[in-house]
Amino acid sequence: MTKLILNRRKFLSTTAAAGATLASPAYLRRAHAQQGGEVNIWTYNDFVPEAFKEQFQDETGIKVNVRLVDDQGKQFSLLAAEAPNPTVDIMTVAGHRFLQFIDSDLLAPLDLDRLTSWGNINPTFSESDWSTINGEKWGAPILSGMEVLAYNSDVVTAEEAQTWDTLFSDQYAGQNAYIIQDMMSIVMLMMGYDGNMVAYLDDPEKAAQIVEEAKNFLIENKPKVRKFYDGGAEFQQMMVNQDIVLGHSWNGPAAALINDGFPLGMTIPQEGSYGFVYTYNIAKNCPNPDNAYTFLNAILGSPEIGAAMTKASGFISTYKDSSQYLTDLEKKSTSFPDEQLANLQFFRSEANEMKYGLVDPAVEAIKAA
Known part of the structure; x- marks a missing residue:
């Protein structure tokens, strides 16, 4: 087999730079005034674009602590071990595993009155039958x-x-x-x-x-x-x-x-x-609920952010109009x-x-x- 001519260092650097275009105040125009504290997030690699994270921290004063996860089963076991007082605020749960977390009383239903950016999600995802359980919304769809x-x-x-x-x-x-x-x-x-x-x-x-x-x-x-x-x-x-x-x-x-x-x-x-569909969810009894909603409203705030998440992760954004910020190759x-x-x-x-x-x-x- 012939070795491919590909510079791995170039690959890694260009992939990491995918979210760099987010560094503009317009993307976080909904972010709250400086309020400080922290928000703890368990999620997959590239689901929080680095440029967004840095700007969010600068504009809100909230420190974002990301712990990378690689398996839904491991995440469930870790959260169950910490219950009823988890260290995490927001986690990434796939929609098809909602019931396992909900039945174990590990998630809090979303308060849509506090989630002012909910309308930025394509209703194909936000209003689909799998997203509503017991009359409640349990996760904000971000990527599919x-x-x-x-x-x-x-x-x-x-x-x-x-x-x-x-x-x-x-x-x-x-x-x-x-x-x-x-x-x-x-x-x-x-x-x-x-x-x-x-x-x-x-x-x-x-x-x-x-x-x-x-x-x-x-x-x-x-x-x-x-x-x-x-x-x-x-x-x-x-x-x-x-x-x-x-x-x-x-x-x-x-x-x-x-x-x-x-x-x-x-x-x-x-x-x-x-x-499958990945969602951001709030842990029951999370330590920083106000900062969790501030983070969710910011990251759901614009289609540009959704496009940056697609560029970084390769998954399909659930945000309305995000595809207009993708190149033809990215769409393909x-x-x-x-x-x-x-x-x-x-x-x-x-x-x-x-x-x-x-x-x-x-x-x-x-x-x-």
Whole structure:
């Protein structure tokens, strides 16, 4: 395999600079007067653009403490361990995992009277059925995305990338990577099952059987995988370093590579995949609720900020009119052909307690195998 001509240092620096255009007072015109204190945020890499963070701190006097997370299950366990007095104010929860956090009494419903920037969110996301539970809004949608098969287009063909089978093929053994927990749902879909497990709510024995099948499949194919990874930045680094040539990925990290000029393609394979929405949520009994709402109103304040989040993360902004601040290449890296979109389902939460009660132990078993 020929080494790609790509300066990794250039890649990292250009990616990090994606939010630099935010440094203008116009973007934080809704920010409150200096009030001081701090706000503690658990979120994914690049979900708080650095330029926005710096300007927010300058204009409000509120120190922003960001703790990066890479897994919803770990975040849930950490928050549950801290309850009822968490150290975090705002966290990033995927919409399909709301119920797990809500049923465990870990989140506070949003006070929309205090969230003056709510109207800046596209109602496709803010008013969709998954976003309202027990008559309350529990999260402010910020970014949406999907699970894709990403591949080095100088090595893997577009035709090969039309099926998840290629990820587990002998041809690319040792050149692939994926997030185990996410792949469990996709493997169930590959096997013809409902990866959301909603169809098996009344048949827990069937659900356990399906998870066992998916677990055994991943254990059998474990010798072929280069690495089980946790976060998008790790996936990007493996691709740039040519440690891997294909892998399961969120579309955000893949899009960021495409926008930097890396020869990457991504598909929603014919067996199907899942989409999701990330939201900002307020922890129940959070230590700095006033600063949390100040932060949310500021980061939801304009489509430019939404575009900066897309540029930095590669995920699709939920903000109204944010796409007008993207280049043609950036727009292209966040879209898919209609025939592939037809293969997409959205994660659902109705069966989450049963699903993750089975999946989380299975993930640990795969790691230990």
